[in-house]
Amino acid sequence: MIRVRGLEVAFGEKTIMKGLDLDVYRGEILGFVGASGQGKSVLTRTILGLVRKRAGTIEVFGEDLDDLSAGSRRAVERRWGVLFQQGALFSSLTVKQNVQVPMREHLKLSERLLDELARLKIEMVGLKPDAADKFPSELSGGMIKRASLARALALDPEILFLDEPTSGLDPIGAGDFDDLISTLQRTLGLTVFMVTHDLDSIHTVCDRVAALGEGHIIAAGSIDTMMASDHPWLRMYFNGKRARAVLQTGA
Numbered sequence: 001m002i003r004v005r006g007l008e009v010a011f012g013e014k015t016i017m018k019g020l021d022l023d024v025y026r027g028e029i030l031g032f033v034g035a036s037g038q039g040k041s042v043l044t045r046t047i048l049g050l051v052r053k054r055a056g057t058i059e060v061f062g063e064d065l066d067d068l069s070a071g072s073r074r075a076v077e078r079r080w081g082v083l084f085q086q087g088a089l090f091s092s093l094t095v096k097q098n099v100q101v102p103m104r105e106h107l108k109l110s111e112r113l114l115d116e117l118a119r120l121k122i123e124m125v126g127l128k129p130d131a132a133d134k135f136p137s138e139l140s141g142g143m144i145k146r147a148s149l150a151r152a153l154a155l156d157p158e159i160l161f162l163d164e165p166t167s168g169l170d171p172i173g174a175g176d177f178d179d180l181i182s183t184l185q186r187t188l189g190l191t192v193f194m195v196t197h198d199l200d201s202i203h204t205v206c207d208r209v210a211a212l213g214e215g216h217i218i219a220a221g222s223i224d225t226m227m228a229s230d231h232p233w234l235r236m237y238f239n240g241k242r243a244r245a246v247l248q249t250g251a
């Protein structure tokens, strides 16, 4: 679904990534890990076209994003949904209005249909119907994540980009959110690209993991493959004290 080759991204003199290759396969949940500041968010934003690359190619749905006309580009954007790190809901809009933003941008639908669709999406992410008319400031952290997810799902995307979806949630809330992602992935046949630090999420929902370090992918594969890697950061990440705690609790 996503094929990145030879990607280079820099801000001024500072090179964030160089020669980066990455594949995301149809129907998988790929967990994307790496130490803080390595460029996970930058890579996500580059794939989404929000950060300019210096070199390399990015193909999504088999199309080179550089080759697309503005119209085709919009058509591609309709096929992905994004959940940004802090939720990024519009604070002056209710949950329902937030969910309807992408719908209004891309679809021509009656108000009645827009309301019906928003209601469905809100239900789909496990929010109560009365959340629809609440403003983001009236929601808990977990509800904000769910509302943002409802907005990401507004156009029935094929790929879902999640930037640290469980950060800021308590362990039970994070576990519930992982279950939701897993269920939605299965029922909707989504491909999920998930930036995460959360070892629980990696063990419970990810099919494959890719690790970013030193500006490129240092390893990618099943969790077992990653755990067997002798790369020092991966060894620490997957076999450190926190990792052992996750394994012991049977996650």
Ligand SMILES: Nc1ncnc2c1ncn2[C@@H]1O[C@H](COP(=O)(O)OP(=O)(O)OP(=O)(O)O)[C@@H](O)[C@H]1O
Pocket (backbone or CB within 6 Å): 011, 016, 034, 035, 036, 037, 038, 039, 040, 041, 042, 043
């Ligand atoms: N717009 C920008 N201009 C200049 N530098 C930037 C910009 N955006 C990100 N960076 C730098 O790029 C590097 C990678 O940042 P990024 O947020 O992608 O890291 P990350 O791996 O997602 O970290 P974390 O896990 O802490 O979220 C950092 O050094 C950051 O300061």
